[in-house]
Amino acid sequence: MPEPRGRLITIEGLDGSGKTTLADGLEAALLERGLPVLRLREPGGVELSERIRALVADPALDVHPHTEALLFAAARAQLCAELLVPALREGRWVLLDRFVDSSLAYQGGGRGLGLEAVARVNELATLGCRPDRTLLLRVSRSAGRRRLDARGGGQDRMEREDDAFFARVESSYDALATGEPERFRTLDAHKDASAVLADALDAMADILQEPVTK
Numbered sequence: 261m262p263e264p265r266g267r268l269i270t271i272e273g274l275d276g277s278g279k280t281t282l283a284d285g286l287e288a289a290l291l292e293r294g295l296p297v298l299r300l301r302e303p304g305g306v307e308l309s310e311r312i313r314a315l316v317a318d319p320a321l322d323v324h325p326h327t328e329a330l331l332f333a334a335a336r337a338q339l340c341a342e343l344l345v346p347a348l349r350e351g352r353w354v355l356l357d358r359f360v361d362s363s364l365a366y367q368g369g370g371r372g373l374g375l376e377a378v379a380r381v382n383e384l385a386t387l388g389c390r391p392d393r394t395l396l397l398r399v400s401r402s403a404g405r406r407r408l409d410a411r412g413g414g415q416d417r418m419e420r421e422d423d424a425f426f427a428r429v430e431s432s433y434d435a436l437a438t439g440e441p442e443r444f445r446t447l448d449a450h451k452d453a454s455a456v457l458a459d460a461l462d463a464m465a466d467i468l469q470e471p472v473t474k
C-alpha cells in the first residue's frame with residue numbers, strides 16, 4: 261500500500277492582509293473535501309512556541325535583530341519537530357499561517373539581516389520541510405493598516421515598525437515569489453474574503469487533484 265503523503269500549505273503576507281480569514285475559509289473548504297486538515301500558526305502551535313510568541317510580541321522588550329531571527333527560528337524548530345513533521349508523515353494537510361518566508365521577509369528584508377543568513381539559520385529549524393504551495397496575500401500597507409486599526413487591541417512589537425520597514429518586507433516577499441514561481445501564488449488581498457478564497461482554491465487546483473499517496 262502506498263503511504264499517504266501530507267501537504268504543507270503556507271499563507272504569507274503583511275500584517276492585516278487577511279491571512280486568518282483566508283485560513284478559516286480554506287480550512288472549511290478542505291474539510292468539505294474530506295481532507296484531514298491541521299490548522300497552525302507561527303510563531304506558535306505548540307506550548308514552547310506560543311511562549312516564544314508572547315516574547316517576540318512584547319513591546320516592553322528590546323530585542324536585537326539577531327535574537328529576533330533566532331527566536332522565530334527556535335519557535336519554528338519546536339513546531340516542526342513536535343507537530344508539523346509528524347502530521348505530514350500521517351498524511352495531514354497542514355494549513356500554516358506564516359513559515360520561513362516570514363522570517364526571510366521580516367528579518368532578512370525588514371531588519372536587513374539578508375536572505376542568506378536567515379535561510380541558513382532556518383535550515384536547522386525546518387528539518388527539511390518545504391511548503392507544497394505558498395499563498396502570498398498582497399495588500400497595500402495603507403489597506404493593511406486600516407484592517408489592523410479596525411481590529412483594535414493595540415499594536416504588538418512588530419506592528420510598531422515604520423512604513424519603510426514594511427516596504428522592505430513587502431519587496432522581499434515579492435522577490436521570493438518571483439524567485440520561486442512554482443511554489444508561490446500571489447493573491448490580491450484587496451478583494452472581499454469570498455473572492456480571495458476562490459482565488460486561493462484556484463491557486464491550489466493542481467495540488468488538490470494530485471493523488472494523496474507518494
Ligand code: TYD
Binds near residue numbers: 303367419
Ligand atoms: P501574526 O501571527 O501574523 O500576527 P497577528 O496575528 O498579530 O496579525 O505574526 C506575528 C508577527 O510576527 C507579525 O508581525 C510578523 C512577525 N513574524 C516575523 O517577523 N518573523 C517570522 O518568522 C514570523 C513567523 C512572524
